[in-house]
Amino acid sequence: MLEGIRKRTKSLTVLFIFGAIILVFVFWGATPGGKKLDDRIVATIDGDPIMIEDYMELYQRQVDYYKNTFKDAFTAEMAEQMNLKYLTLDILINRTMALRAAEELDIKATVEEVQAQIADIGAFQVDGVFNKEQYIKVLGANRMKPGPFEKSVGDDIVSEKIRESITAGVTVSDQEIKQAYLLEFREVDLKFVGFDPTSFKAGVSVTDEEAGKYMEANAELFMVPLKVQAFYAHADYEKIEDSVEVTAGDLQDFYDRNIQRFQKPPEVKARHILIRPAYDNPDPEVAKTEARRKASGILKRIKKGEGFKGLAIRYSEDPGSASKGGDLGWFARGVMVKQFEEAAFTLNKSEVSGLVETPFGFHIIQLLDQHDAGVKELAEVKSEITSELRYMKARSKADDIVRALEGPFMDAVDESALREVVTSHPEVEWGSTPLFSSDDPSVELLGNETLKGVVFTMNKGEASKAIETDTGIYILRVIDRVEPHVPAYAEISDKVQEALVATKARYAASEKAEEFLKRVQGGADFDSTKVEGGSPFKQTGLFGKAQQIVPVIGASIQENRALFELTMDSPLYGNVLASNGKYYVLKLSNLNDPDLARLEEPEFVGRMSSALKAEKDDKALGVWLEGLRKGSEILVYDERL
Numbered sequence: 001m002l003e004g005i006r007k008r009t010k011s012l013t014v015l016f017i018f019g020a021i022i023l024v025f026v027f028w029g030a031t032p033g034g035k036k037l038d039d040r041i042v043a044t045i046d047g048d049p050i051m052i053e054d055y056m057e058l059y060q061r062q063v064d065y066y067k068n069t070f071k072d073a074f075t076a077e078m079a080e081q082m083n084l085k086y087l088t089l090d091i092l093i094n095r096t097m098a099l100r101a102a103e104e105l106d107i108k109a110t111v112e113e114v115q116a117q118i119a120d121i122g123a124f125q126v127d128g129v130f131n132k133e134q135y136i137k138v139l140g141a142n143r144m145k146p147g148p149f150e151k152s153v154g155d156d157i158v159s160e161k162i163r164e165s166i167t168a169g170v171t172v173s174d175q176e177i178k179q180a181y182l183l184e185f186r187e188v189d190l191k192f193v194g195f196d197p198t199s200f201k202a203g204v205s206v207t208d209e210e211a212g213k214y215m216e217a218n219a220e221l222f223m224v225p226l227k228v229q230a231f232y233a234h235a236d237y238e239k240i241e242d243s244v245e246v247t248a249g250d251l252q253d254f255y256d257r258n259i260q261r262f263q264k265p266p267e268v269k270a271r272h273i274l275i276r277p278a279y280d281n282p283d284p285e286v287a288k289t290e291a292r293r294k295a296s297g298i299l300k301r302i303k304k305g306e307g308f309k310g311l312a313i314r315y316s317e318d319p320g321s322a323s324k325g326g327d328l329g330w331f332a333r334g335v336m337v338k339q340f341e342e343a344a345f346t347l348n349k350s351e352v353s354g355l356v357e358t359p360f361g362f363h364i365i366q367l368l369d370q371h372d373a374g375v376k377e378l379a380e381v382k383s384e385i386t387s388e389l390r391y392m393k394a395r396s397k398a399d400d401i402v403r404a405l406e407g408p409f410m411d412a413v414d415e416s417a418l419r420e421v422v423t424s425h426p427e428v429e430w431g432s433t434p435l436f437s438s439d440d441p442s443v444e445l446l447g448n449e450t451l452k453g454v455v456f457t458m459n460k461g462e463a464s465k466a467i468e469t470d471t472g473i474y475i476l477r478v479i480d481r482v483e484p485h486v487p488a489y490a491e492i493s494d495k496v497q498e499a500l501v502a503t504k505a506r507y508a509a510s511e512k513a514e515e516f517l518k519r520v521q522g523g524a525d526f527d528s529t530k531v532e533g534g535s536p537f538k539q540t541g542l543f544g545k546a547q548q549i550v551p552v553i554g555a556s557i558q559e560n561r562a563l564f565e566l567t568m569d570s571p572l573y574g575n576v577l578a579s580n581g582k583y584y585v586l587k588l589s590n591l592n593d594p595d596l597a598r599l600e601e602p603e604f605v606g607r608m609s610s611a612l613k614a615e616k617d618d619k620a621l622g623v624w625l626e627g628l629r630k631g632s633e634i635l636v637y638d639e640r641l
């Protein structure tokens with residue numbers, strides 16, 4: 001399974017680099033305060049920095065992706081085995097280098113391309129049409145600002161242009177399609193002999209001297225991790241908000257001090273009729289000419305006096321506004337694509353435009369109303385300000401409450417004294433943990449990375465300062481701390497001997513499997529050759545890749561795809577296959593190739609061709625990126641990952 005995930009990760013590495021970061025929001029984050037610039041750099045490329053906030057944002061999104069994909073099967077240990085931290089950094093390094101190469105090649109994204117890309121994102125649309133307020137709202141919910149987001153969209157467009165230029169010459173032949181089809185849909189039946197380490201344990205003996213040396217050589221296997229016991233108190237923002245009062249004076253003062261936030265730009269209210277070129281027409285120019293002809297005919301009817309609204313309902317091809325007579329509502333500059341905006345803002349009230357061509361097609365626009373620039377009244381933004389002030393006051397109050405505990409937490413002589421301190425502050429919640437390590441799922445503190453990062457750096461008896469988190473303010477006192485250590489051999493001799501016996505048994509099983517494979521490779525008959533510890537011969541039965549797991553053996557097909565490359569002329573699998581703690585030697589006994597008639601189906605062949613093309617594209621992009629890396633000096637600050 002792990003190898004399959006690694007392959008998926010490599011594919012995603014290319015995907016993220018080339019045009020897949022729209023709405024992933026990688027290249028913006030709040031800059032942590034109080035840190036030097038150098039402390040926020042995780043890597044440099046020829047001196048150019050990659051910032052820790054970019055890295056952390058993308059790493060979390062990778063983790064979220066794998067959690068959503070593999071559910072409970074994806075764990076912190078699996079992320080470490082996948083080397084996900086460095087793979088994440090690779091994405092940022094490769095993407096940065098790709099964009100630098102684009103700059104050297106003068107590959108750019110135009111303002112119109114960026115606007116069209118953003119306008120086409122469903123999350124920013126209302127009734128199928130881009131909406132500026134929705135745009136700002138969605139960005140705000142994701143802690144984004146328009147400028148950096150629009151730059152990331154431009155980078156995505158540039159990346160896609162690079163992809164197209166690098167993969168333009170990649171083709172897929174009919175023979176490649178046929179070979180891929182055979183391998184993908186072939187069924188195989190394997191004969192195998194297995195070697196189970198448990199059957200070798202009885203013949204394994206270990207001495208205390210051997211076990212002691214084994215423990216010394218593999219001390220990390222028996223390491224007891226760092227453990228701490230902590231007492232903590234917590235002031236929760238949400239609960240404190242209920243006790244916070246926001247006065248009329250507070251509202252007015254905030255409004256006056258932040259008046260720039262409430263500026264209203266010039267706005268217009270318009271409706272339109274959109275005629276799109278037919279996308280299924282094989283000749284784009286013919287499609288555009290036909291769309292222009294149709295739009296011109298509608299414009300003539302409007303000029304003769306027919307109702308704009310009725311024509312929009314009948315003919316407009318904008319699904320979001322047609323049923324409303326083409327009404328787009330109010331919008332400011334920067335919302336619509338450039339050509340549409342320029343036309344709308346030059347019209348007088350009730351005036352109808354000529355034909356306006358945009359990337360979407362041909363528009364006829366009627367200006368319904370317009371507003372000059374102004375300022376939103378306090379009444380319009382009262383709810384927004386109240387919510388923000390209530391949250392700010394709750395944070396401030398929580399901070400005051402917990403900071404008042406800093407001295408008492410430091411002075412308390414024991415846990416009993418700490419309990420007396422917190423019980424006199426009803427606003428705080430508190431608790432005491434058992435001794436716990438960093439991977440203990442039952443401890444509340446480990447649910448927050450900030451608290452986790454603090455508590456394991458503290459010494460016994462040490463109290464923290466107030467610690468700000470997303471949900472509230474915490475303060476900690478370490479009651480006990482047990483450093484990581486390897487117990488004395490006498491304390492865990494049984495555990496060490498058991499581990500050594502298992503290791504020797506695995507080695508013996510593996511050696512016997514290798515011995516059997518070598519003898520068969522040397523000409524011995526697979527069916528009649530006997531090796532100590534080998535199980536009776538068994539069959540998997542016919543199976544294909546769609547089953548994902550090799551029957552009986554339980555090995556991942558994704559990790560052993562070469563099984564489907566065996567032929568009756570060369571039936572022996574060339575490696576010992578390890579699965580579920582056992583070792584197997586396999587031989588093809590039967591295969592069933594798929595019916596070639598499917599290769600006569602154009603739609604099926606098209607899908608096969610597209611999949612192969614994507615695979616070859618990824619390889620070409622990988623080779624190109626590797627070439628860029630070889631020509632650059634890349635420094636990685638491992639301790640910051």
